[in-house]
Amino acid sequence: MDMSDQMNLFSAAASAGGHSHAPLADRMRPQTLDEIVGQDALIGKGKLLRRAIETNRLSSIILWGSAGCGKTTLASVIAKVTKRPFARLNAVTEGLPELRKLIKKAEEEQQLYGRQTILFIDEVHRFNKAQQDGLLPSVENGTIILIGATTQNPYFSINRALLSRSLIFQLQPLTKSDITSLMQRALTDRERGLGAYHVEISEEALDHFANFSQGDARMALNALELSVLSSPADENGTIHVDLAVAEESIQRPAVSYDGTGDEHYDIISAFIKSMRGSDVDAALYYLARMLDAGEDPLFIARRIVILSCEDIGMADPQALVIAQSAADALQFVGMPEGRIILGQAVTYMASAPKSNCAYMGIERALADVRHGKNGAVPKHLRDSHYPGAKELGHGIGYKYPHDYPMHQVEQQYLPDNLVGTRYYFEDDTVAARKIGDATCSAHKHRSEASTIAAHQSEDDTVTARKIGDAYKKGPAHE
Numbered sequence: 001m002d003m004s005d006q007m008n009l010f011s012a013a014a015s016a017g018g019h020s021h022a023p024l025a026d027r028m029r030p031q032t033l034d035e036i037v038g039q040d041a042l043i044g045k046g047k048l049l050r051r052a053i054e055t056n057r058l059s060s061i062i063l064w065g066s067a068g069c070g071k072t073t074l075a076s077v078i079a080k081v082t083k084r085p086f087a088r089l090n091a092v093t094e095g096l097p098e099l100r101k102l103i104k105k106a107e108e109e110q111q112l113y114g115r116q117t118i119l120f121i122d123e124v125h126r127f128n129k130a131q132q133d134g135l136l137p138s139v140e141n142g143t144i145i146l147i148g149a150t151t152q153n154p155y156f157s158i159n160r161a162l163l164s165r166s167l168i169f170q171l172q173p174l175t176k177s178d179i180t181s182l183m184q185r186a187l188t189d190r191e192r193g194l195g196a197y198h199v200e201i202s203e204e205a206l207d208h209f210a211n212f213s214q215g216d217a218r219m220a221l222n223a224l225e226l227s228v229l230s231s232p233a234d235e236n237g238t239i240h241v242d243l244a245v246a247e248e249s250i251q252r253p254a255v256s257y258d259g260t261g262d263e264h265y266d267i268i269s270a271f272i273k274s275m276r277g278s279d280v281d282a283a284l285y286y287l288a289r290m291l292d293a294g295e296d297p298l299f300i301a302r303r304i305v306i307l308s309c310e311d312i313g314m315a316d317p318q319a320l321v322i323a324q325s326a327a328d329a330l331q332f333v334g335m336p337e338g339r340i341i342l343g344q345a346v347t348y349m350a351s352a353p354k355s356n357c358a359y360m361g362i363e364r365a366l367a368d369v370r371h372g373k374n375g376a377v378p379k380h381l382r383d384s385h386y387p388g389a390k391e392l393g394h395g396i397g398y399k400y401p402h403d404y405p406m407h408q409v410e411q412q413y414l415p416d417n418l419v420g421t422r423y424y425f426e427d428d429t430v431a432a433r434k435i436g437d438a439t440c441s442a443h444k445h446r447s448e449a450s451t452i453a454a455h456q457s458e459d460d461t462v463t464a465r466k467i468g469d470a471y472k473k474g475p476a477h478e
Contacts, residue, residue, distance in 0.1 A: 024225035025218040027192040028182065029073050033081065036070060038178040042169055043074070049169055056082050060139050060146035062124070062154050062163070065171030068216025071149035074171070075120040078147065085109050085117040091126035099134055106144050117144050124148035125157035132159045139165050153265070173215030180210045182217050183224050194228055198238045201227075205246035212250050223250035264295075272303060276311045280350040287346050297338050301327040304345050315355035315429040322348050353429045361424035368418070375415025 030036045033043050033050060043050040052058045058078065063071040079086035087102045106117035119138075121127070138144045139162070146166065150157060154168055174182075183206060186193035205227070213220035227241045227249035234240065267289055274282035290300060301323075308323035326345035330338040384395025399409045414421060 023222055024186060024193065025221040028186050028189065028221055030070075030077060031080065033077055036073060036077065037181055038174040039070060039074070039171055042171065053078055053081050058082065058145055060144075060148075060166040062148045062150065062158065062166045062168045063171055064150050064152075064154050064168060066173045066215060067151055068213070068218045068220075069171045069173050070217065071171060072120070072122060075118070075147045075149065079118050079120075082118070084145070085115055086120065087117055088120045088122070091121055091123040091131075096131055096134060099131065103134075103138050103144065106138065110143055116142060118147060119144040120147045120149070122149050123151070125150040125152045125154070129159055132162050136161055136165070174217055175215070176207075176210045179213055179215070179217060179220045180206055183209060183220060186221055186224065194225065197228055198233070198236075199228055199241060200238055201241040202243060204243040205241050208243055208246040209250060219250070268303065271300075272307055275304075275307055275346060275350045276354065278350055278352075278354065280347055283346050283350040284343060287342060291339055291342070297330055297335055297342060298327070300342060301330050301345075304342070304349060307349055310359045311354055311356055312349065312352045313355045313358040313430075314426070315353040315433055319349060319352050353433065355427050355429040357425055357427045357430060364423040368421070368423075373418060375417040377415065378412050380411070381413065 033053065036043060041047065043053070049061075063074060065071055076086070085106070087106070089098060089102060102117075102119060106119065109115055109117050124132075135144075135146060139146050146162075148154075148158070148162075148166070154163060187195065187199055187201065189195045209220045209223055213223070223246075224241075227245050228239055230249070231239050231241060231245055267286055271283060271286035271290065274286060287300065291297070305320070305323040305327055308319040312319040323345055326341050329341045333341060379393045380395060380397040382389070382392075382394040384390060384398075389395060399411050401407050401409050403409075412419060
């Protein structure tokens with residue numbers, strides 16, 4: 001079978017004619033660019049990809065998008081519009097031997113007929129580096145026009161060399177309106193769809209299919225077909241599909257989350273940003289998304305620990321203790337009860353006051369170090385615990401802070417070239433926390449002082465000293 005025959009078979013399978021047993025989603029697969037819904041930004045009138053297809057000037061491309069958004073459909077339409085030989089490969093089930101055979105046939109097609117072959121590789125990110133590299137010579141010399149389809153961010157999953165030779169187009173998930181439109185088209189299409197049946201479907205049922213398909217046209221159409229074919233007609237030959245039938249016909253969709261792909265990074269990003277933004281509900285929602293999808297709970301716990309320092313920090317130093325305790329408790333208890341521990345930790349972090357002043361402080365200090373601001377340690381701070389150190393001037397003039405009031409003393413700590421440099425800037429949240437802590441501390445110590453005076457048999461001098469100490473440990477100590 002030559003490449004032209006293969007293309008013709010693919011096209012025939014894509015149309016419903018003569019293939020009544022094909023799933024509805026396959027029968028309703030668009031045959032023209034105008035039949036494709038939901039991707040106007042890419043193939044709308046005058047758009048770059050559409051112009052390239054219609055003028056037959058297409059180069060290798062990577063189609064990136066979620067399941068059911070139309071990557072395979074677009075590839076088949078491209079082959080039909082451009083009238084090029086079409087070959088298809090699935091990276092999950094086929095490897096280098098199959099790839100080499102297809103490339104050899106493509107070379108023969110080009111030598112005999114002067115035609116480039118469109119090679120569609122579904123799940124192209126599943127190819128390893130050697131397999132992806134095997135495509136490069138044929139892409140570079142024009143033997144094939146590669147159309148790679150992937151559900152994962154190609155910048156993470158596809159070799160840079162292959163990316164550099166391809167244009168990347170991101171397909172958007174189909175909207176609820178897009179899915180509804182496709183289902184209504186299928187219900188009225190007598191040739192390819194369900195138009196030969198007399199179907200009455202409620203708005204609630206259509207809405208349920210559209211909602212639970214999560215932008216996956218294939219899932220929605222196949223669920224619709226099941227609901228129609230499994231429902232008996234009434235005495236008038238009418239098939240009724242209501243919400244109850246729809247709920248039975250569509251399975252619970254898999255959570256859109258890939259632990260190694262783009263969705264993984266998007267969800268964890270939203271999770272962290274929701275805690276940082278003090279939105280408890282959103283943070284708990286994204287936590288649930290990750291847990292339900294099977295994300296490693298310890299990975300989540302580590303992110304919570306990092307956030308407790310990066311985004312809460314000095315506004316509530318106890319947050320780090322809570323986060324680390326949650327991580328330890330998670331390891332001790334395990335799952336599924338660990339979800340409760342994570343839920344409490346997330347609620348605490350999202351509810352806590354926020355400050356990044358400690359985080360920004362270390363970032364500023366690192367920036368200076370990396371830019372070469374590495375001055376000498378002042379001599380009075382240098383190690384003096386070895387013979388000859390004093391002769392070098394090390395440690396001389398050092399002021400021991402505990403010898404001074406409040407255990408503080410002014411002296412130079414930074415290198416000479418950095419004297420006066422500040423890295424830590426206390427923000428309003430930290431200042432407010434310290435005022436609150438000082439107030440609480442004052443009340444506490446006043447209570448302690450009263451207890452001392454009332455219940456201890458001490459002479460007046462000792463009592464006065466303890467009362468004075470208690471007061472001193474109030475706001476002034478802070």
